[in-house]
Amino acid sequence: MARRFGVVAAHGKPEAVELADRIQRWLAAHQCQIANEEALPVVWPELDAIIAIGGDGLIMRVAHHYPDVPILGINVGRVGFLALAEREGWERALHDLVHDRYHVQEGPTLAVQLERGRSVLVDAWAINDVVVRAGYQLIEVELYIDGQFVNTYPGDGMIVATPQGSTAYCMAAGGPVLTAGVHGFAVTPICPHSPIRIALVVPEQATIEQVYVSDREARLIIDGEPVASLERGDLVRVRRGKQAFRLVVLPGTNFYEAFRSKFNFQIRPEAQPSRRTRNADTPSGAR
Amino acid sequence: MARRFGVVAAHGKPEAVELADRIQRWLAAHQCQIANEEALPVVWPELDAIIAIGGDGLIMRVAHHYPDVPILGINVGRVGFLALAEREGWERALHDLVHDRYHVQEGPTLAVQLERGRSVLVDAWAINDVVVRAGYQLIEVELYIDGQFVNTYPGDGMIVATPQGSTAYCMAAGGPVLTAGVHGFAVTPICPHSPIRIALVVPEQATIEQVYVSDREARLIIDGEPVASLERGDLVRVRRGKQAFRLVVLPGTNFYEAFRSKFNFQIRPEAQPSRRTRNADTPSGAR
Amino acid sequence: MARRFGVVAAHGKPEAVELADRIQRWLAAHQCQIANEEALPVVWPELDAIIAIGGDGLIMRVAHHYPDVPILGINVGRVGFLALAEREGWERALHDLVHDRYHVQEGPTLAVQLERGRSVLVDAWAINDVVVRAGYQLIEVELYIDGQFVNTYPGDGMIVATPQGSTAYCMAAGGPVLTAGVHGFAVTPICPHSPIRIALVVPEQATIEQVYVSDREARLIIDGEPVASLERGDLVRVRRGKQAFRLVVLPGTNFYEAFRSKFNFQIRPEAQPSRRTRNADTPSGAR
Amino acid sequence: MARRFGVVAAHGKPEAVELADRIQRWLAAHQCQIANEEALPVVWPELDAIIAIGGDGLIMRVAHHYPDVPILGINVGRVGFLALAEREGWERALHDLVHDRYHVQEGPTLAVQLERGRSVLVDAWAINDVVVRAGYQLIEVELYIDGQFVNTYPGDGMIVATPQGSTAYCMAAGGPVLTAGVHGFAVTPICPHSPIRIALVVPEQATIEQVYVSDREARLIIDGEPVASLERGDLVRVRRGKQAFRLVVLPGTNFYEAFRSKFNFQIRPEAQPSRRTRNADTPSGAR
Known part of the structure; x- marks a missing residue:
């Protein structure tokens, strides 16, 4: 069955708009249905997810308008905590998304x-x-x-x-x-x-x-x-x-790593963990 | 059906031992079965609750020995956070206990x-x-x-x-x-x-x-x-x-009031709340 | 030689104005010269001190207008940290003041x-x-x-x-x-x-x-x-x-006691110090 | 007049001992008198400074043994706050030292x-x-x-x-x-x-x-x-x-930069200051 995704770009950010274009074309080429920003108010309850290209501000606005729909944020802002995918990795992220390699993290x-x-x-x-x-x-x-x-x-x-x-x-x-x-x-x-x-x-x-x-x-x-x-x-x-706030969490997403890098939360930047760590495909908080 | 309670007093605190005596007599006079400290290792899984007379240290020891049994702590220590009932109010507390006016707060x-x-x-x-x-x-x-x-x-x-x-x-x-x-x-x-x-x-x-x-x-x-x-x-x-840690919480127990008084957590001691407050018979954390 | 004091009361606080009247009469009866609020702009450089009756806000206003003059604050506000004398003790405070029993604490x-x-x-x-x-x-x-x-x-x-x-x-x-x-x-x-x-x-x-x-x-x-x-x-x-900010500090003034009571900075209100303490007539910070 | 310096290396750190050797030869070649660790107990009151090669622990030990003598710390430890010169910069540091390009920061x-x-x-x-x-x-x-x-x-x-x-x-x-x-x-x-x-x-x-x-x-x-x-x-x-604790502070020493790098005290590592900053040859705390 065809996946169906919304695509929203941050207004006033040309690189977000441009990336939205590429993403829409990529999705179309991968047999997905697409709802752009004009279509969203009508079709949103039927979407698999909304892809939001921007920063945390955009994700919050999207979530306020279309509650309960899982959102995949692609970060083109400065410090993105909700926008879990980085811009450069958009193609990898979409691959995971259309192949169902993600879980939905639900927050109150x-x-x-x-x-x-x-x-x-x-x-x-x-x-x-x-x-x-x-x-x-x-x-x-x-x-x-x-x-x-x-x-x-x-x-x-x-x-x-x-x-x-x-x-x-x-x-x-x-x-x-x-x-x-x-x-x-x-x-x-x-x-x-x-x-x-x-x-x-x-x-x-x-x-x-x-x-x-x-x-x-x-x-x-x-x-x-x-x-x-x-x-x-x-x-x-x-x-x-x-309402629930639902985020698409892709394999390899690591909250602590993101926290460490985005807030420079590194007490000793040169310290190397003594144990091998794994990525958190199914962290304890997932449902 | 008869209620069945364990009674434990803090060692080395004469006032706790003396109060344990009075509590055992009170319970007997109110048609309750009593298990004293010697009997506990055998009967504890069948008890309605254990009454622990002492401070938080005693309650933790009791909980370690008899996990999952609800504990009613009667505080004869200095700062008791788990021992929710104060010593002077023991009779009122027992009344509530034997008449099933309590809930069990379960902590991990x-x-x-x-x-x-x-x-x-x-x-x-x-x-x-x-x-x-x-x-x-x-x-x-x-x-x-x-x-x-x-x-x-x-x-x-x-x-x-x-x-x-x-x-x-x-x-x-x-x-x-x-x-x-x-x-x-x-x-x-x-x-x-x-x-x-x-x-x-x-x-x-x-x-x-x-x-x-x-x-x-x-x-x-x-x-x-x-x-x-x-x-x-x-x-x-x-x-x-x-294991679960189970505390007997009586009507009128108020965590925030206890926190305010026991830790002197009063930013402006003279400030009066503008709204009438209620006691927390069924706080949000109860199950 | 006659002492010379300014007297200022917080506007809009009748009890401050009334107390200012009594203080002026008391000072006159004790052979002091008095400058009221109207006279201050002219005579302030020659004053021994200004008596400010109000809260910390008043003291700051007075200090901004008449820098470098020592100020004795008499607290009729809620939490006064600069107004070191409490209202009830005004007469004792004036006695100390006119008999030179004070030091001037100078802050940058x-x-x-x-x-x-x-x-x-x-x-x-x-x-x-x-x-x-x-x-x-x-x-x-x-x-x-x-x-x-x-x-x-x-x-x-x-x-x-x-x-x-x-x-x-x-x-x-x-x-x-x-x-x-x-x-x-x-x-x-x-x-x-x-x-x-x-x-x-x-x-x-x-x-x-x-x-x-x-x-x-x-x-x-x-x-x-x-x-x-x-x-x-x-x-x-x-x-x-x-400029310097100068406060009149009277005998018996105790910063830590004030801090303890005004901010309820008492970790264990019932704890009694084991050593006898003294009032700080000449604290380490005095000059 | 000939300068006179003590030289001390951290015990058990071969690289510190080896650097001490080179420093002693360098100083000798620059017409300085040298007191090694054995000579220090006798001559220390006459020294211009002691060069301590190690971490903060070494500097503290030296300062305890030879109070009041200015110490130049060359850091071969991990996080050195008192050892202000980094190991690689030892030659530059000595140049400044023997040409009197330093001030002495005195701490209580x-x-x-x-x-x-x-x-x-x-x-x-x-x-x-x-x-x-x-x-x-x-x-x-x-x-x-x-x-x-x-x-x-x-x-x-x-x-x-x-x-x-x-x-x-x-x-x-x-x-x-x-x-x-x-x-x-x-x-x-x-x-x-x-x-x-x-x-x-x-x-x-x-x-x-x-x-x-x-x-x-x-x-x-x-x-x-x-x-x-x-x-x-x-x-x-x-x-x-x-006693006083005296540190040799060389030109270019920057407490905040050291603090930023050694504790990773960088809220936004990528943020560039908008104003040109200067090194603190004579910081406000110098005497």
């Missing part, structure tokens, strides 16, 4: 609601993170987990991150990196004005609520996009979302 | 093997954590997750912690706190001699391996007990254990 | 210049900190110390703090607390998007330069006040300022 | 006394750090600065570090890096069993006291060498030492 999403009094001002979902974030001055947020009060945090705000989002703002704020397959979310305060600084990891079933208790400028940021200004008393509720 | 354990060449020197399991730890001088360990090389860490060693163990040495080393129900383990370097310091959280299915690559004195420590000296080339492999 | 200031091409857009000085700070999206700054390149930091920006400012945003960002008398400034990245997170402490003589290399919204913030929007290529240069 | 030392009751068990001094350190189990230490109680720290102990020692255990424990010329010492808890984790920097004039209040095994470690076992009630007092 975050459902987020912003409530003001009895109104729900925002009802959305996130792939990476939901952030309550100060403008240029210190704010205060109260944190509740499953209805239990944790603390009032003065500082720059608070981040709730999925595993796939944990290498982004969460890590930057000093929080942990959750690798794929951890059934939990990281809750990390941003620059808390306190010597008390611990990050929490809570189960996927948890309800994470923040109450904004300052009058200063602050925003609710979803996957890096500011979506609303916050007012005193606003409640931001985060739970696991209904 | 860690299976640990120490391999030297072709020999398995240690084959054990842990409730809280498995630690490779330097003596008084810097050591080096290589970390592998699912066979993938992560880094060579010069420093004081490395901690693999369960959620219930994450508030112990893991947090002390700057790692995250994993709350009950997170299906993951925290991997935290101890004082890594590097500006690179990130902690990782990996899925429960992961295989976490450390290779010891120094000649200096170091030990393998399981749940706080040094169990073996390490030699260059030793491999410490950690995976999820077969 | 930061001279800051913002250069765009050949123009100097900002030429100012700070008591606590100079911050390059992102709006709601990640920015990049290059850091140079004494003309040497340190790193390019992607993240939320960078903080240069004096010792007196180190308990503010610097500590919140994970930087160290520099106690009074340390001849150095702390340079702390804000949420650096990297597993590399170290804070630096550089000598007072150092030249600390940041080059802003992003196009996104960011601001230069001096002592908590946003003073300019930043553009790509802007250079922010920080050196020790000519 | 730490005087340390261990008191048990009325006895002084240890009276020594340190170049890098003084550490109270747990064996394999948690200990408690009380910290006092200038006689003021700071906190009781449960954990693995506490580090007091000089600027030159701050890149060693201090940084590993999460403390700050103090660059040369900061007149302060870093006080950093090791894995404190608390969510409260802040590091302090105190002035050089401070008196830093730790009281050991556990019964478990712990040691006093000076510059990496365990010197005494600790008992409950022991007092470890640290102040600035009388």
